[in-house]
Amino acid sequence: MRQRTFSAAPIAIRHLSCRIDNGPVAHLVERVVRNDEVRGSSPLRSTTVPILPIFTFDHTVLRQETSQVEQDSADLQKLIKNMIGTMRNADGLGLAANQVGRSLALTVIDLKHVPGMEDRDSLVLINPALTGTEGESVFEEGCLSLPGIREEIVRPAEIGVKFLDRNLKEVEIEADKILARVIQHEIDHLHGKYFIDYLSPFKLSLLRPKLSRMSRGETDTDYPLAPPEPHHTKPKSKVKRLRGM
Numbered sequence: 001m002r003q004r005t006f007s008a009a010p011i012a013i014r015h016l017s018c019r020i021d022n023g024p025v026a027h028l029v030e031r032v033v034r035n036d037e038v039r040g041s042s043p044l045r046s047t048t049v050p051i052l053p054i055f056t057f058d059h060t061v062l063r064q065e066t067s068q069v070e071q072d073s074a075d076l077q078k079l080i081k082n083m084i085g086t087m088r089n090a091d092g093l094g095l096a097a098n099q100v101g102r103s104l105a106l107t108v109i110d111l112k113h114v115p116g117m118e119d120r121d122s123l124v125l126i127n128p129a130l131t132g133t134e135g136e137s138v139f140e141e142g143c144l145s146l147p148g149i150r151e152e153i154v155r156p157a158e159i160g161v162k163f164l165d166r167n168l169k170e171v172e173i174e175a176d177k178i179l180a181r182v183i184q185h186e187i188d189h190l191h192g193k194y195f196i197d198y199l200s201p202f203k204l205s206l207l208r209p210k211l212s213r214m215s216r217g218e219t220d221t222d223y224p225l226a227p228p229e230p231h232h233t234k235p236k237s238k239v240k241r242l243r244g245m
């Protein structure tokens with residue numbers, strides 16, 4: 001990737017992310033493997049902030065372009081805090097504001113679940129935008145808004161991204177491996193896109209039964225979901241397709 005100028009903290013983030021052992025197909029975006037070890041230790045689960053219901057599949061707010069955050073406010077800081085608590089309660093790696101029903105260009109990422117970055121706090125990205133991409137990688141992705149669905153998705157392997165941090169200070173970083181993958185997944189949410197939009201029509205057709213159940217609010221999760229929208233209780237005939245990456 002081409003050289004850029006970065007602030008000190010984000011450079012450290014990139015170096016740490018390089019420690020991830022990345023095979024031809026690595027696992028997991030936006031959700032940590034749930035097992036007894038993770039659940040048993042459970043230091044990341046929050047009980048001190050409100051847990052927000054997560055919106056799913058065809059909720060309108062998840063298919064809309066989000067609005068840019070224009071200024072700091074007590075409401076914004078409260079939303080960030082509640083999103084981090086909600087993400088951790090669901091063992092998520094990342095969460096976009098529209099996944100909790102707020103159409104704002106804001107996403108949080110829990111670095112504690114990223115190997116080599118366990119001592120890091122959450123990363124808050126406000127108005128994020130990619131500044132460059134390089135290479136290609138395949139990861140199996142999942143999504144808190146598409147429970148029970150996992151698919152291998154091809155995306156750029158390395159990215160540059162600029163954003164405002166939680167103090168609305170401008171930051172630009174490079175990222176690779178899992179961190180690059182999660183950031184791209186979350187930025188897609190902010191533009192109304194899901195990872196399943198990258199699937200072929202055939203693969204998408206195989207997901208129809210699950211998606212239909214999701215639309216009707218019949219999906220079981222161990223984190224709270226928003227109720228289905230009344231006009232979306234029947235399966236759609238077509239899911240929006242992207243023209244390219």
Ligand SMILES: [Zn+2]
Nearest residue numbers: 030143144145
């Ligand atoms: Zn997602």
